[in-house]
Amino acid sequence: MRKILIVMGRYLPGYKDGGPVRSIKNLVDRLGTEYEFHILTVDRDHGDTEPYPSIKYDTWNQVGNAKVWYVQPGGFTKEVVSKLAAEANLVYVCGCFNDYARTVMALKKRDIIKVPVVIAAMGLFSPGAFRIKYPKKKAYVSLLRMLGFFRNVEWSATSEEEARDIRRQVGADAVCYLAEDLPRKANYVQRDASSDAGQLRIVFLSRISRKKNLTYAAEILKKWGEKHPDNSIVFDIYGNKEDPIYVKECENQLEVLPQNVKYKYCGLADAEEVIETFAKYDMFLFPTLGENYGHVIFEAMAGGCIPLISDQTPWTDEKLGGNGKVISNDCIDNWVETIQSYVEMENTDLNDRALQCICFAEKYKADEDSYRRIFDQ
Secondary structure, three states, X not given: OOEEEEEOOOOOOOOOOOHHHHHHHHHHHHHOOOOEEEEEEEOOOOOOOOOOOXXXXXXXXXXXXXXXXXXXXXXXXXXXXHHHHOOOOEEEEEOOOOHHHHHHHHHHHOOOOOOOEEEXXXXXXXXXXXXXXXXXXXXXXXXXXXXXXXXXXXXXXXXXXXXXXXXXXXXXXXXXXXXXXXXXXXXXXXXXXXXXXXXXXXXXXXXXXXXXXXXXXXXXXXXXXXXXXXXXXXXXEEOOEOOHHHHHHHXXXXXXXXXXXXXXXXXXXXXXXXXXXXXXXXXXXXXXXXXXXXXXXXXXXXXXXXXXXXXXXXXXXXXXXXXXXXXXXXXXXHHHHHHXXXXXXXXXXXXXXXXXXXXXXXXXXXXXXXXXXXXXX
């Protein structure tokens, strides 16, 4: 059985990083009987000062279908990385804007790591995401290019568009494999029936960071509320408060919502009950600035929660199968009008749309072979 070393910032039992952790967990769940997954990661969740309880250091910990090697912050040393890479047939790195990625690329450049190295872009090069802290990111990527760190690595992209984004930043000759993130296996959940006519239950469930664009969601609902004072919306927010400065901006926007938009921060959603959480709502409002996949979009549909999302994800109207809507962030009126169309919908029609989402998620075919092509090289 081929051994795949995955190097990433955080893994289970952590959950605050959202998508990256979910991507790798789903991969391990689906292919863990075909490959021996070894994961090198830090020993605590995002923002935590204490390590996970009951973990062992300097040895492997069995976590589901994977063996996990935990290190303390700053513990991605050349000695540790080279030792674990020597035991693997391939090294798969989650992202490139971090210390562990630099260590892997440096070791690969010096030919200390002999096996193939594939870096998953994780949406970091999408125009929306790359624009955040652009000068620092551009300088960082330019330096790594100049040092030759990208010369001997390959890339994993979730779409042709992401592959173009990668080549635009790291070089036109970058070798890119196309491998869409694998969704969790969806199990049927009992959805809560829609509420009173004229009132829509909307949820935002994601990390509260600038990239996820909660401030714009608040702007959309403010404009909707002012335009439609006779209707009402319940707006619940779940997510890790990742960026304190941005959280304050969000709070300022939410505090000026009109009376007919009732918002509430509900804390963190249980990572293993995300689909059940979505099942409590009619619509998922997600004007993100960039996703390389967007697990929450699939999970929303699995819970019968209609996705209303930006055009900065791989999920097009066609890929959604006619469920929900993809809208550009450049036109706030389109968001407002689409929300109102669902507010005016009869409950029976709204529930039918929700069931269509659930059926779509249950029948969705994940492309596991794309990862086999990477791992079997």
